[in-house]
Amino acid sequence: MSFNIALSGIAAAQKDLNTTANNIANVNTTGFKESRAEFADVYANSIFTSGKTAVGGGVNTAQVAQQFHQGSLASTNNALDMAIRGSGFFVTSSGVDSKDLSYTRAGEFKVNAGNYLVNSAGDYLMTFPVDTAGTSTSVSLTTTQPVKIPDTAGSPQKTNNVGIQLNLDAGGGTLDPAAFDPNDPSTFNNSTSVTIYDSLGEPHVLTTYFVRPNDGAYTGSSNWVAFYAVDGNPVDLGGTAGTYGTDTTGDGNADSTGTAVTSGGWKGSVLTFNDTGAYVSSDPGVITTEQLGVGGANVLGAGTDGTQAITIAFNNPTQYASAFEVTQLSQDGTTVGRLTNVEIGEDGLINASYSNGTTVPLARVALARFSNEQGLTQVGNTSWKASIASGVALAGEANSGTFGSISSSALEQSNVDLTTELVDLISAQRNFQANSRTLEINNTLQQTVLQIR
Known part of the structure; x- marks a missing residue:
């Protein structure tokens, strides 16, 4: 019996040594969770056994339990590296x-040959689908899918709308709109430009020129004339030219109400301001250019949508006695964009940025947690699978509820404490030696018994 007890002690010490050695071997393994050998004593039970005289039968390995406490985070230079700060697991799939x-x-x-996010073992990172605003459309493991990073931002979109917000200098000089010439800066007060796109994604420059008429200001009202050009070519309005009242007599009152804004082949619009410099109205009320690819303009290349026209909205412009200043320029067209950056937020939202200035939400990293993490089955490559003991996986988003947040450009290091493991190694070695000594003494006693005559 004592031989078996000593042998069980040696086996337990060996198990402890193996567990400690495995922890030490993985001290630099990303995401590794240390293990702890847990032992239980062995006693024979019977209804006729006296508990006062029972001698144990040795030791048994009850469990090699992994410890899932947080490892320290190390920063990296790879935006696709991720670490979970708190509870939860990344979800991966083999296909x-x-x-x-x-x-x-x-x-x-990292990104594989198919532009999917995979780990070092080639398993695919699983994510929740999101809408165009980045909101998850489903938070369930059954709807998770691998995330693919597209290297282009879809098909180009032609520009339909341009927004301009600016201040026109009330203290500037006045000019004759009929003498406007885009090649002569002395014939206009100011100008601003914005890049627009045709249906093929080709960029063009829309320039807006501003002229303050020398007869367009009178009591309580001031007018400005705006002319438009694409790539330096004049672009008329889709309808009639704007009109404004004029003070031709100099008495401070408008004595003509229908002066059309024309200059050579150019038709312009009119912006009207009150005596506090606030925007009042425009004429036409909706400023839309003529079709850019046909008719008089014909400023787009072959193969484009020739019916493209630009609607120009002046967003609360002002006329103050301060320098000309453009505070906002916007347009809704895009060209084909090339991938420039991928960012992952604390909530797991993966955003791709492209060279055309667009940012596209691609997916949200799926996290899972378990009622009993120590019940997970180890499958290697620092991965686990669910089991009956662990319970079913509960899915959720990062940085919500009991799930931890995601740190991009960081990795969770092994949670092994090397100093503690070295101490445990010495302890396991001593236990092995002591049990070996017990086995040796048992052998000596048996030899003594056999030599009795």
Whole structure:
């Protein structure tokens, strides 16, 4: 009996040594969770056994339990590296269409040949689908899918609308709109430009010229004339030219109400301000250019949508006695964009930025947690699978509820404390030696018994 007790002690000490050695071997493994060998004593039970005289039968390994406390985070230069600060696991799949899910804390992700995010083992990072605003449309493991990083931002979109917000200098000089010439800066007060796009994504420059008429100001009202050009070519309005009242007699009152804004082949619009410099109205009320690819303009290249026209909205412009200043320029067209950056937020939202200035939400990193983490089944590559002991996986978004937040450009290091492991190694070695000594003494006693005559 004592031989078996000593042998169980040696086996337990060996198990402890193996567990400690494995912890030490993985001290630099990203996302690794240290293990602890847990032992239980062995006693034979019977209804006729006397508890006062029972001698134990040795030791048994009850469990090698992994410890899932947080490891320290190390910063990296890779935006696709991720670490979970708090509870939760990344969800991975072995194939694009596979639902054989694994769970890991190692966030060393990269882009494979198919532009999917994968880990070092080639498993796909699973994510929740999102809408164009970045809101998750489903938070369920059954709807998770691998995330693909597109290298282009879709098809180009032609510009339909341009927004301008600015201040026109009330102290500037006055000019004759009929003498306007875009090649002569002395014939206009100011100008501003914005890049627009045709239906093929080709960029063009829309320039707006501002002229303060020498007869367009009178009691309580001031007018400005705006002319438009694309790539330096004059662009008329889609309808009639704007009109403004004039003070031709100099008495401070408008004595003519229908002066059309024309200059050579140019038709312009009119902006009207009150005596406090606030915007009152425009004429036409909706400023839309003529069709850019046909007719008189014809400023777009072959193969484009020739019916394209630009609606120009002046967003609360002002006329103050301060320098000309453009505070906002916007347009709704895009060209084909090339991928320039990928960012991952604390909530797991993956955004792709492109060279055309667009930012597209792609997906949200899926996290999972378990009622009993120590019940997970180890499958290698710092991954686990759900089991009966762990319970079913509960899915959720990062930085919400009991789920931790995601740190981009960071990795969770192994939670192994090397100093503690070295002490445990010495302790396990002493236990092994002591049990070996017990086995040696038992052998000596048996030899003594056998030598009795």
